[in-house]
Amino acid sequence: MSNIYAALEIGTTRTVLAVGEAETGGRLKVTSHASIPSSGIRKSQILNITQAATSIKSVLKEIEKHEADGGHSLTIGNAFLVVSGQHVKIDSYQGSTPVAGAKVRDDDLVEAMRSSRGWTLPKDRELLDIVDQTYTLDSLGGIASPKGMSGRILKLDTLHIHADLNRINDAKTAASEAHLEIREPLFAATCAADAVLTDHERRNGALVLDIGGGSTGYAAYADGYLMHAGVLGVGGDHVTNDIAHAFQTTQAQAEEMKIKDASALIRLQSEGDARVKVPGASALMESRSISRHALDTVVNARLREQFSIIRERLEELDLMHRLHTGIVITGGGAAMRGIDTLIQRELGMPVHVGIPIHVDGLAEERHPESFAAVAGALMYAHRNYEQKSLFQTIFGGLLK
């Protein structure tokens, strides 16, 4: 029986679920994916468990319907959880061990790794991942594989990615109400990076920006490993809120204006229609028009600030000059009109939209970048749980 996995992202704007299956040859295929509007979520955090559970139930139902349409039937019992939000934090930690013999052996590597896991999180945090970076042997740093090298003290740099335990528990509770068990929480930005980055980009330096509704995750790679990651608690919802406040609209109207009419770049007045129609908030209210230039100005100001803060954070760590291949954008916010050019100008390097290239099955999807994080979570499951079945099967060809 082949292994099948599921990954869930309870996003601020949308709840996303994807199902993947290992193909012959070791690649992973996304067999089903669905995305429905979220409710009860604000800034990537659940505010209403019941509403969040309803969203999860809806997306489960849609997946199961899709499978049924294909002649298969399955009940999804558990899923990996993709996590973002400003409660996610990243700490550097260095493990060290004396080299037992004259040269570094496997035992020393194991001991350095054990030592690097010595950072004990506070009780209110949950570990999402520990990412190994490079080794340092005495004063010689940046070593990828120190085995066989001579030295006295071996150190291993790691990044510990952790999240607020209560926020994770809220997601587990909402999933549980939808009869879905959460297997492991995973960090959205690194999951997205796993799905979209090539080895060339990882080696030569790239930044992944996972632009969500409530927050923007980022993960910077160079020399083949994760150099730094983080989350800024600003996302597409902030753009919507700014529009609503500027033009006194409802949030729903503002969201529609953002998608249909706004641009990240301020367009010239002569380009097309200079006015944007805003429907009345109710049947009793008349529609009106606003300046498209003003709309673009509001959006542009927010997005420039959002990405300049991320640039500042990377500059503080002296990482910008190491990102030689540029920036890859993923998440629902990547679809914003003109956002690639704005980021290119703000961060001063080429930008492209990230397609989950390491999985199959998303080629027909209009916005595959929206599924990058769940695709990366499926890849993680495939790598780490290859021999384990994650689903309760009822019957059907897919699982036979």
Added chain:
Amino acid sequence: MSEQSTMLLLGVGGAGSAVARRIATSFPGSVPYRTIDTDANAGADDSNFILIGGERLSGRGTGGNIGNARLAAEESVEQLDGALANVRLAIIVTALGGGTGGGATLEIARHLKKNGISSVVFATEPFSFEGPERTKNAQTVASIIEEEASASFFMPLDMLVDGEDNMVAALDGAVNSLAAAVTLFWRLTETPGYIRLDAERLRLLFSQAGRGRFATFTASGNGRVDDIISAIGSSPLLSKGGAHPSVRSILCGILAGEDLRLSEIGAIAGAIRSTFGEQATFELATVNDESTFAGKISVVTMLLEGDGKSGADEVPGSAISSIKRKSRPGGVLAHGPQGRGRFNNSEPTVHNGEDLDIPTFIRRNINLDF
């Protein structure tokens, strides 16, 4: 001031404890303090010493392991509770880059916050020659401490000492510099001069201050005020890359003998305000102590960049809160909750003291052509 003081000095780790003891020695019996370490030998002669992680580490220190220090502090932090009765503001001094200083400080700051006690952390960062790993570790820990403490000052040791000094003199200079800033808190309340600043006002000033910068300057003779003003303008400790961006709040302490003139106070205060922002909240206090500062003027300048906190500590209607409303054009108070819209009840996203949930065009004062 006695053990009934609302302020408590905490020295964490070897270097922090040394600073705390030096300050306590300057004010015999007046500064309530505790020293905290994982190394039992470090506190052998100190009745105010608290050993943390005794069971886990057997009093042998952390071996430079921050994780061990965090565990030790987490397990033992309640030993501190006996010293916290009536305490409203804790001043923590420590050194980052090693084990105990960084790891224990953040747990202690977190414990204080849980108990409703404001904390101000003064921490040194390693010398650059100690290597990028120690610097990186220190900066990582600093970012966590910054979240837990009410206010925090992180000073690279490179900037606190004269590069031409020998090692002993350099470290002594660093300890003195740190001690001078921390001592200000007690001098302001022990030996106030023309302009007083009480402990509660200090606590309010620091209750939501975020990260800050500080420097001390001393001069004597006829041109002492000009010398100090010149030093303030050129101090790398107070600038950012050579520039002087505006700050949210300024605390200026002027310590002098009985010959301190009002015109001198005015000149120093005016120069600081014009350099770091006329709109900033400005708190000034003086100390007249002829026995220590005869013929001299010492100025301690603390620049507070922003409010990284919710403002829960703030007293509605107090002088400080009303001044901050004026001085924070992009902050929560300036625009009120309505500007946050759908984020009204959410934990704010704060960057450099600005609430990013408030629309950018409002905070940037961008005019819209409707």
